[in-house]
Amino acid sequence: MTSVFRDEHWIGGAFVPAGSGDRIEVENPYTEEVFGHVPAGTAEDVNLAVSAARAAFDGWASASPAERGAALSRLHRAVAARADEIARIVGLELGTPLKIAKAVQAGLPLTVLAGYAELAAQPPADEIIGNSLVVHEPAGVVGAITPWNYPLHQVVAKVGAALAAGCTVVLKPSELTPLTAYLLADAFAEADLPAGVFNMVTGTGPVVGAAIAGHPDVDLVSFTGSTVTGRAISRAAADRIAKVSLELGGKSANVVLEDADVVKAVKVGVGNAFLNSGQTCTAWTRMLVHRSHYDEAVELAAKTAAGYTVGDPFDPATRLGPLASAAQKERVRGFIERATARLVAGGLDAPVPGQGHFVAPTVFADVDPDSELAQEEIFGPVLSIIPFGDDDEAVAIANNSKYGLAGAVWGSSDRALAVARRLRTGAVDVNGGSFNPFAPFGGYKQSGIGRELGAYGLAEFQQVKAIQR
Numbered sequence: 418m419t420s421v422f423r424d425e426h427w428i429g430g431a432f433v434p435a436g437s438g439d440r441i442e443v444e445n446p447y448t449e450e451v452f453g454h455v456p457a458g459t460a461e462d463v464n465l466a467v468s469a470a471r472a473a474f475d476g477w478a479s480a481s482p483a484e485r486g487a488a489l490s491r492l493h494r495a496v497a498a499r500a501d502e503i504a505r506i507v508g509l510e511l512g513t514p515l516k517i518a519k520a521v522q523a524g525l526p527l528t529v530l531a532g533y534a535e536l537a538a539q540p541p542a543d544e545i546i547g548n549s550l551v552v553h554e555p556a557g558v559v560g561a562i563t564p565w566n567y568p569l570h571q572v573v574a575k576v577g578a579a580l581a582a583g584c585t586v587v588l589k590p591s592e593l594t595p596l597t598a599y600l601l602a603d604a605f606a607e608a609d610l611p612a613g614v615f616n617m618v619t620g621t622g623p624v625v626g627a628a629i630a631g632h633p634d635v636d637l638v639s640f641t642g643s644t645v646t647g648r649a650i651s652r653a654a655a656d657r658i659a660k661v662s663l664e665l666g667g668k669s670a671n672v673v674l675e676d677a678d679v680v681k682a683v684k685v686g687v688g689n690a691f692l693n694s695g696q697t698c699t700a701w702t703r704m705l706v707h708r709s710h711y712d713e714a715v716e717l718a719a720k721t722a723a724g725y726t727v728g729d730p731f732d733p734a735t736r737l738g739p740l741a742s743a744a745q746k747e748r749v750r751g752f753i754e755r756a757t758a759r760l761v762a763g764g765l766d767a768p769v770p771g772q773g774h775f776v777a778p779t780v781f782a783d784v785d786p787d788s789e790l791a792q793e794e795i796f797g798p799v800l801s802i803i804p805f806g807d808d809d810e811a812v813a814i815a816n817n818s819k820y821g822l823a824g825a826v827w828g829s830s831d832r833a834l835a836v837a838r839r840l841r842t843g844a845v846d847v848n849g850g851s852f853n854p855f856a857p858f859g860g861y862k863q864s865g866i867g868r869e870l871g872a873y874g875l876a877e878f879q880q881v882k883a884i885q886r
């Protein structure tokens with residue numbers, strides 16, 4: 418059994434001892450054993466990190482694009498050298514099956530970081546508008562606060578973009594999965610970026626997260642996590658009118674139209690809903706199926722779910738690992754217990770391994786679009802299937818949500834595209850179009866404010882200045 422003990426924060430280009438001896442234990446959600454700890458940081462630790470980021474800002478903001486690009490390329494190489502270890506630590510602290518951990522938890526952030534190294538090397542495009550020269554400048558010191566479900570990707574989506582834009586950063590990773598973030602700090606140590614451009618303080622949300630969100634010297638707070646915390650962060654930043662970007666929850670619809678390839682739509686749809694044990698903000702957790710295919714889709718979804726191999730994340734046969742924590746498991750079980758729809762796969766009595774925070778892959782049919790099951794983000798392997806009669810009804814049901822993060826449409830290409838345009842969400846995949854890590858990512862409605870990834874993600878970390886001549 419690996420043990421990983423980290424007792425320092427990464428501040429000002431060095432690992433520095435935490436101000437207090439308090440620690441946060443890190444549990445393996447499969448074995449239910451504690452296998453590591455990190456410091457429970459304090460507001461004083463945050464002050465030190467923000468001071469280091471502020472001190473580094475002028476130098477980094479005025480570095481040439483070539484310098485910033487080269488620095489991010491060095492960082493990319495140092496992270497790439499740790500890819501296997503990243504996948505292993507994510508498997509240990511989150512429970513993601515190893516194959517998925519390698520491809521998604523380690524592979525995706527590497528792709529994103531390589532993209533930001535390239536973008537950093539390009540000079541920001543100035544614009545001429547009449548007698549004005551419009552320039553794009555780094556926004557300042559960034560506070561980044563991230564969740565546990567994609568512990569490196571969500572960090573890199575912020576840190577890569579912010580550094581590429583010329584900002585400096587103070588990161589607080591999730592207290593549930595902090596060890597992955599330490600591998601990024603190790604990569605920073607190796608890549609030799611200027612001291613203070615990236616700083617990391619571990620700790621709880623109410624202490625370290627709140628200190629970052631409310632810090633008078635943090636110019637922009639970039640947050641990914643739950644909508645409830647997003648509100649708290651917005652309020653804290655509002656007091657000093659600091660810019661906030663928020664990537665929040667979702668309840669995305671997978672719309673299977675009358676002329677869709679139903680088998681493909683259902684199989685891909687179930688896989689999407691259960692990716693990372695359903696702990697994915699973009700998960701298509703509502704499957705909307707045209708009545709002409711409804712029975713077939715329900716039967717196929719139930720069969721697909723029942724065929725999942727559930728178990729040890731490090732067993733190559735495993736497709737579904739445990740949920741991230743005991744609390745998450747209880748939360749998800751609560752949704753299943755309260756559900757009144759027709760259970761067609763999984764449920765509370767379905768067999769799961771005797772250890773670990775498991776919930777069986779679960780499918781409900783005939784789900785009322787207004788019910789809790791169809792409205793709330795469950796963040797577990799629970800799929801709701803809902804019938805519809807025509808495209809207008811499908812759009813109405815899909816948009817009947819406080820969220821608007823992602824979605825999918827299956828059908829003949831023009832018809833599916835027309836429906837995709839009508840969905841009030843930040844992204845839609847048509848007929849299995851694959852995730853694009855350089856396209857803008859973010860939400861409508863309560864799924865967030867702002868966009869991450871690619872050039873749109875970088876622009877979140879810039880200010881715009883008009884110089885009149």
Ligand code: NAD
Pocket residue numbers: 562563564565566567571589590591592620621622623625626627630641642643644645646647649650664665666667697698794796822860864865
């Ligand atoms: P969470 O909101 O509980 O925590 C996220 C982060 O915020 C953690 O680092 C936490 O310590 C911190 N935090 C908690 N309270 C805080 C406070 N008062 N002030 C400042 N920081 C605070 O979310 P989670 O449980 O870690 O993650 C799951 C949620 O994240 C889900 O709702 C999911 O949909 C969402 N999510 C969204 C996206 C997206 O891009 N839209 C991506 C992944 C996850």
